[in-house]
Amino acid sequence: MKRKSEVRSRRSEFYGSGIAVSLLAVLLVVVSIVAVMKGAVKIDFFGMSEIEREILFYVRVPRVFMAGLVGSALAFSGVLFQYVMKNPLADSFTTGVSASSAMGAVIAIMLGLGVVIPLFALAGGIIGLIAVYKIASVRGRVQPITMLLAGIVISTFSSATISFMKFLSDDAVSSIIFWLMGGFQSASVKKVAILGFVIALSYLMIRRDYLSLDIICFDDTTAVSSGVSVERLRRKAFFVAALLTAFSVGYAGIIGFVGLIVPHIIRLLRFVKASELIPLSLLGGAFFMILNDLIARTILAEGQELPVGIITSSVGGVFFLYLLIKRKKELYYFD
Amino acid sequence: MIELKEITAMQGEFRLSVESLLLKRGDFVAVLGNNGSGKSTFLSVLAGLKKFKGGYMLDGEEFRGLSSRMRHRIISLLPQQTSLNMPFDVHYVVLTGRYPHTDGRGYRDEDMEATERVLREFDIFHLRDRQFNELSGGEKQRVLLARVINRDSPVILLDEPLSGIDLRHQHDTLDLLKRLSKDRVILMVVHDISLAVREFDRFLFFVQGALAYDLSKRELDEERLSRVFGVKVSFIRHERGIFVYTEGGNG
Numbered sequence: 001m002k003r004k005s006e007v008r009s010r011r012s013e014f015y016g017s018g019i020a021v022s023l024l025a026v027l028l029v030v031v032s033i034v035a036v037m038k039g040a041v042k043i044d045f046f047g048m049s050e051i052e053r054e055i056l057f058y059v060r061v062p063r064v065f066m067a068g069l070v071g072s073a074l075a076f077s078g079v080l081f082q083y084v085m086k087n088p089l090a091d092s093f094t095t096g097v098s099a100s101s102a103m104g105a106v107i108a109i110m111l112g113l114g115v116v117i118p119l120f121a122l123a124g125g126i127i128g129l130i131a132v133y134k135i136a137s138v139r140g141r142v143q144p145i146t147m148l149l150a151g152i153v154i155s156t157f158s159s160a161t162i163s164f165m166k167f168l169s170d171d172a173v174s175s176i177i178f179w180l181m182g183g184f185q186s187a188s189v190k191k192v193a194i195l196g197f198v199i200a201l202s203y204l205m206i207r208r209d210y211l212s213l214d215i216i217c218f219d220d221t222t223a224v225s226s227g228v229s230v231e232r233l234r235r236k237a238f239f240v241a242a243l244l245t246a247f248s249v250g251y252a253g254i255i256g257f258v259g260l261i262v263p264h265i266i267r268l269l270r271f272v273k274a275s276e277l278i279p280l281s282l283l284g285g286a287f288f289m290i291l292n293d294l295i296a297r298t299i300l301a302e303g304q305e306l307p308v309g310i311i312t313s314s315v316g317g318v319f320f321l322y323l324l325i326k327r328k329k330e331l332y333y334f335d
Numbered sequence: 336m337i338e339l340k341e342i343t344a345m346q347g348e349f350r351l352s353v354e355s356l357l358l359k360r361g362d363f364v365a366v367l368g369n370n371g372s373g374k375s376t377f378l379s380v381l382a383g384l385k386k387f388k389g390g391y392m393l394d395g396e397e398f399r400g401l402s403s404r405m406r407h408r409i410i411s412l413l414p415q416q417t418s419l420n421m422p423f424d425v426h427y428v429v430l431t432g433r434y435p436h437t438d439g440r441g442y443r444d445e446d447m448e449a450t451e452r453v454l455r456e457f458d459i460f461h462l463r464d465r466q467f468n469e470l471s472g473g474e475k476q477r478v479l480l481a482r483v484i485n486r487d488s489p490v491i492l493l494d495e496p497l498s499g500i501d502l503r504h505q506h507d508t509l510d511l512l513k514r515l516s517k518d519r520v521i522l523m524v525v526h527d528i529s530l531a532v533r534e535f536d537r538f539l540f541f542v543q544g545a546l547a548y549d550l551s552k553r554e555l556d557e558e559r560l561s562r563v564f565g566v567k568v569s570f571i572r573h574e575r576g577i578f579v580y581t582e583g584g585n586g
Contacts, residue, residue: 215434
């Protein structure tokens with residue numbers, strides 16, 4: 001009899017993460033409603049004029065959805081980077097993948113290929129990712145500090161290339177600068193649909209690998225001898241992470257640290273299995289980003305707007321510093 | 336269960352070679368040799384972690400033809416060192432040993448029940464909710480052993496499984512392994528010769544990358560052991576069994 005009760009108590013753990021998912025989903029809905037209601041233009045929801053309706057459905061709702069989806073994509077890609085690099089400091093920003101995606105995107109803008117920006121971003125992102133991984137990995141393990149250095153190199157190189165391209169062509173400059181700072185001003189229903197599709201696809205691709213993602217948290221010998229195809233899983237997770245990064249950079253510019261903060265907080269709350277961490281990161285990323293965008297849109301008076309990247313980066317910078325100082329030991333105790 | 340023919344494997348400059356070897360269910364085998372003699376490489380080859388040349392039949396099938404999941408249903412390996420960089424609890428660490436039996440999507444009730452049994456057998460049930468990385472070295476080792484045994488595989492490869500484990504649990508573990516070996520093959524890298532001579536019934540000796548001797552308990556003699564290890568080994572026969580006395584130097 002006792003045996004059955006043990007099985008059941010493990011199930012109740014499963015319900016624990018179910019409660020967390022529901023709770024976060026409710027928070028997400030609440031913050032979304034607030035975000036739709038608040039904005040530079042006050043909308044009278046009970047007697048909408050034509051213009052108000054236009055603003056609501058073509059500007060504000062897509063923007064809130066866009067923010068949520070980009071937040072999900074960045075948090076999800078952060079989790080994947082952390083799994084594959086076995087490194088708590090990895091996310092699309094610190095690995096330099098965001099910057100190299102942006103480089104790809106800028107090349108597309110320069111060539112006047114606005115529609116395929118995400119594809120160029122993906123190519124740039126994958127090139128950056130391969131470079132970082134090759135530079136920083138020693139026998140399949142990526143050392144946190146080496147990865148940060150490699151990430152800095154990739155970011156610096158990408159920024160230099162972007163600056164050079166800005167220098168070459170004057171007319172597109174201002175739009176690039178604005179886009180690079182990160183934000184959701186250019187949100188549209190079409191972009192929301194595409195990004196939603198990319199995230200759903202990524203989720204379905206990774207969902208069946210929850211157990212093996214947990215097992216690659218062990219050393220490679222243990223993981224391989226547990227029957228996990230480590231190399232194949234690593235390539236797949238890398239590709240999905242680069243895909244998510246590329247589309248969010250392509251549509252919303254570089255927004256730093258989301259992929260670092262959100263999964264970390266969820267792990268601190270003791271949701272450490274992939275089956276808990278990934279769904280919660282998707283929801284948490286959306287919540288975090290919608291909230292940040294809401295602050296960015298409403299903190300200044302008279303309808304002025306801060307780029308959301310400024311807010312996430314300042315929150316993220318402090319958090320990153322905390323990780324470096326408080327949890328320094330863990331970073332070095334990787335072997 | 337395991338049939339090897341003219342196996343060679345390279346590890347950098349190091350070369351492992353095993354001319355031929357046959358292991359059957361019921362074999363409880365100590366793998367012995369000095370540092371760098373090829374014991375761990377040998378286990379890696381058996382577990383399919385290292386490329387090799389030669390013939391390897393596992394459970395009547397060509398090893399190369401088996402999928403990774405099938406291989407690791409048959410073989411479980413405890414490496415010399417294991418690291419984990421996620422704060423999993425002990426229960427989950429042991430549960431992941433069942434992975435090759437699952438469809439990859441989730442663990443079944445059956446896996447949960449097996450895990451609970453193994454946790455009790457290894458006397459770590461009370462640790463099940465503790466974080467693995469916060470345990471002491473010996474406790475960790477017992478958890479990792481439990482993880483490997485939880486696979487319930489017919490071939491079990493253990494690389495120095497007793498290191499850091501206290502005496503009482505060493506005895507319990509050996510008793511358990513001996514019991515399990517009745518219908519399986521268990522290979523274990525051991526450094527303590529006395530313990531090996533006392534507890535095992537078959538011995539593989541590695542010297543400079545080659546499987547030099549494959550002896551039963553009766554065939555063991557002091558001279559050969561002395562040559563393999565480079566120390567003077569003498570047996571002291573006692574009614575409770577053989578005790579081994581070793582002396583340094585070139586005796």
